Amino acid sequence: MEYEFSTKCLYGDKKGYNFEGTGAISFPIYQTATYAHPGVGVSTGFDYSRLQNPTRQQVEQVVAALEGGVDALAFSSGMAAIAALMELFQPGDHLITDTDLYGGSIRLFRNVSEKNGITFSRIDCSADDVENYITENTKAVFIETPTNPMMNVIDIRRISETAKKYGLLFIVDNTFMSPYFQRPFELGADVIVHSGTKFLGGHNDTLAGFLVTNREDISERLRFLIKTVGSGLSPFDSWLILRGIKTLPLRMEKAQENAKAIVDFLLREPRVKKVYYPGIPGSRGYEICKSQASGFGSMLTFEVESRELAHHILKSTKLIPFAESLGGTETLLTYPATQTHADVPEDVRIENGITDKILRLSVGIEDKGDLIDDLRQAMESFQS
Ligand SMILES: *Cc1c(COP(=O)(O)O)cnc(C)c1O
8 A cells, every 4th residue: 555645754655664672653863884794794784874874764765755766865965966966977978957057056067077077058948948959978957947046947748758769867856846746757757856955854954965766777876876975864864854854745835825925925015026936827837837746835036126125135034034045944035146156157147037136035834924024024124
């Protein structure tokens, strides 16, 4: 019998805890670096914690179940996961990525992957046709949807058709939606990336990253890489992510409800010029988002009338911290131009619409009236 999603958030696919006879409900933290062998050539299945650790294995089992993958690997951060993933490629390989990506991914590709001989075409996957950029060296397509921070929606099914036709690995960073709202394997992805720091952990207190795959061959290669590069998630942090995931459905629902209320408020504010949220009916991306996800999430971006107003809001909110990151219980206000996307070349940043009037909100689970009051007072106290 297969469990439903919210049950899987507690147990994964199977309720197979190693209780060691204690009856403990919370999965134990196996704070050990190494394991005793019963005899020569005999292993308990655990040899050394860089390779395997029961707590990490449990969080990997849960994340694999949530995405519907055959395997998930837990890394010390989202970037550690993406850096390990890039080791699948060789000098001369070519990848197609979206222009609007998490700033850290852009930095990794530009400064590390390119140095290692991998080349990239950066295109707007929500508008351009991926097929036009494929060369004989193209090995993969890497996207996020909705994109960070401009909330462009990319048609996962359409890209997967092209990727299948040309034998490309199709990688989707699913951090913004989490598997609660969007499950890219059902739409044709081969590898799913998560910054577990965000919605999966969900409490703004732990860094983590995941690579999930539905292909045995990829799983084998990634298992070799995690033990070789050594960036696996620690036992304690694995436990914190396990605990965070237990409430994923509740947090996602509440945060989305709050985000929708804030979008309604922002749309009526005269000093707000544009709101980017895929759940606005009639907006670009609304129909595609509806067809491939069961919700619109709790990330939103908005443009205010001036740079001065943007700066004023950032220093005037009293409840909402001005901080990077997203997907946690606390609502956070981010300034992509100087924070998440500071390392992106200015021309690229502006071309992607990330101007100095753009603010990003990761909506949390506070009372929605308190959040709206805070944004209102920050805007109304501005003297232009
Ligand atoms: C935060 C983030 C990452 C990087 O994850 P870390 O855990 O911060 O290393 C990658 N992709 C997206 C979409 C993110 O939001």
